[in-house]
Amino acid sequence: MANRKDVAKLAGVSEATVSRVFNNIGPLRQETKQKVLQAAQHLNYHPxxxxxxxxxxxxxxxGVIVPYFQKVNLMSTHYFSELLSGIGAKLSELGYGLLLLYQSPDESKDYVKLFHTQKVDGCIILGSKDVPGEVEALDKLHQLQLPYCLVNQTFSGYPFHSISADHLDGSLQAVSSLIMQGYKKIIFLNGPTEFSNSIDRLKGYETAMIKAGIPYNPKFVFQGNYSLKSGYLAxxxxxxxxxEINAIFAGNDRMAIGLMQGLSEQGYQASRDYALIGYDDSEISSITSPPLSTVHVPLFDMGQLAAEKVLQLISQGTMTVIKEQLPVTFIERASSQLRTPYTKQS
Amino acid sequence: MANRKDVAKLAGVSEATVSRVFNNIGPLRQETKQKVLQAAQHLNYHPxxxxxxxxxxxxxxxGVIVPYFQKVNLMSTHYFSELLSGIGAKLSELGYGLLLLYQSPDESKDYVKLFHTQKVDGCIILGSKDVPGEVEALDKLHQLQLPYCLVNQTFSGYPFHSISADHLDGSLQAVSSLIMQGYKKIIFLNGPTEFSNSIDRLKGYETAMIKAGIPYNPKFVFQGNYSLKSGYLAxxxxxxxxxEINAIFAGNDRMAIGLMQGLSEQGYQASRDYALIGYDDSEISSITSPPLSTVHVPLFDMGQLAAEKVLQLISQGTMTVIKEQLPVTFIERASSQLRTPYTKQS
DNA sequence: TGAGAGAATGAACGCGTGTACATTTTATGT
DNA sequence: ACATAAAATGTACACGCGTTCATTCTCTCA
Structure with missing residues (x-):
């Protein structure tokens, strides 16, 4: 494998000059540059x-930190895939590599170590949860002013850098659309509350209800874990x-689809017997029968933005806290429009 | 940031000794080891x-090379996710990092450069296609005896290292199951033939037909691009x-599901009007209505195996050509079992 | 108690590059 | 032609670790 010294010798210049050519530094005679480049090509030299x-x-x-589950492989959702693509696109555009780090749930979280070992210059944390140990690990990162960014997760009371989407608004839009159709009793199938976005959706649900003068009834709130199966079981x-009720809002499309299937086995069909709205606008939502109403989340853009922000933190040293929320869009499809409304409403 | 010198000084030993402690090399007095470890901990030292x-x-x-498409984001399929998880699990188990490399279609493929620059010690190539330039790039890798492994793709005439699954057998099983039900005219919706696994499936389809004494009819073979939409359009x-016909075999679940939706819009329902089989056993296949018959591919295992093999190539230097094929399993669900068979058969 | 062997540790260098500083070459104006 | 500045290039070292070889220490046995 050829190195700088070899190139320098062949080109008849010093090593520093070779370095200058490859880094485009300082004044260089065009002729010298050519000599070096030719020598490099001849030796098939790459720094x-x-x-x-x-x-x-x-x-x-x-480093991009992704939760790793042995059984319920969250990676198989379009959620992480989209985020990863966004991150990858931006990073390679700016000449950075993407080190994919699966986080096993058992090992202790020590994000700081990643920096100590210099394996990464910054990190993006996906799917972090509000569980003991997590906040402390993140706080340490933050205190040391290391470049990091959370995606789709915030921690109340901690000004962590984060990119999220306006899930409160998303739920509000979704639930409001049901209310506007006349539904008063609306079931909410939420995800685990360790995710702040689950809590945001709950707030959106509550807000919509309160706005409409409907009292919040905890009996109507169910909880799954964002998996297809948990929707099915619910x-x-x-x-x-x-x-009694025939309107349901689910925290993501997978649970909504699982639910749809589970209910159909009990004889209930979406859009005939009940209205259903999902969340995420995953590819599959548009081709279920009936097509699933949902909320589009700009995951790809969020990934890109997170990458951008981390690189900014790296280049600018410190910085005011990043806290951006991208807008989401309610997408109305057949599943939330009951063909025979009001028949079973109280 | 503390370095080896600092630790050595604090512990009152030489730098070499610190190195020995952290690499578990040579005979070491227990007492010395403790001193060093304490000093390291005190300084929060990490190599x-x-x-x-x-x-x-x-x-x-x-390095894990993944194709990158701006529009049709293949990453959103469970295909790459499962492979990636398998690779990631094995790599982190063995102390290796996973560098995710998105391959833009425009830039020239130069896998060798990755090694020249020492960015990676080996690479795993996902979703490569038989297109001009690809074979040459791979051949160069192979000639230089660099550690690499293809997944789910082979090139006839080239003994490249690869891990795949037995797609010929998978298709054979699927199509045979249709034949055994009495179907003689079977449509095959294939993927792009630049993928060797598409060709394998075609062979499996043909083999099954010929075995049953049914002439191969190219009129019954359609082509999509593995996307939901292409299935819908087909x-x-x-x-x-x-x-005339009422049995269809699709090259993957996404196309099968797209097709199901498209046909339902024309009044045809799977399992009532036609039998349908997909491929991949993606999560969604089990919850469509009717549940989709499909072929399970051990993607996670394939990823693990590919990682294992590349690491072997690294540690053992050269090696005989890797060419493993994992078995697949036909999974029969409702979609391929027509409720009123033979009614429309010729 | 002293020699010898083996255990334990230290000293020194290389890995390939970036870069501050020193040096040489070239261009400019007189 | 010569002084001067600027442009172009060279020299030398640092970065933190792995590793070889040399050195010191410790223990055993006579």
């Missing part, structure tokens, strides 16, 4: 990335309420 | 990963044949 990282004291990699409990 | 890579001459990272052409 050694590790040595560069070493000399520069930075890895040029961004069908049992929800079915018993269906004669 | 610098970049410097280690530099000194050892290897990055300790494996519905038009296929619908015109449905009065």
């Amino acid at each position: 050694n990335a590790i040595a560069q990282s070493f000399a520069r004291g930075k890895s040029n990699n961004i 069908a049992r409990g929800i079915a018993s309420l269906l004669p | 610098n990963a970049i410097a280690q890579s530099f000194a050892r001459g290897k990055s300790n990272n494996i 519905a038009r052409g296929i619908a015109s044949l449905l009065p």
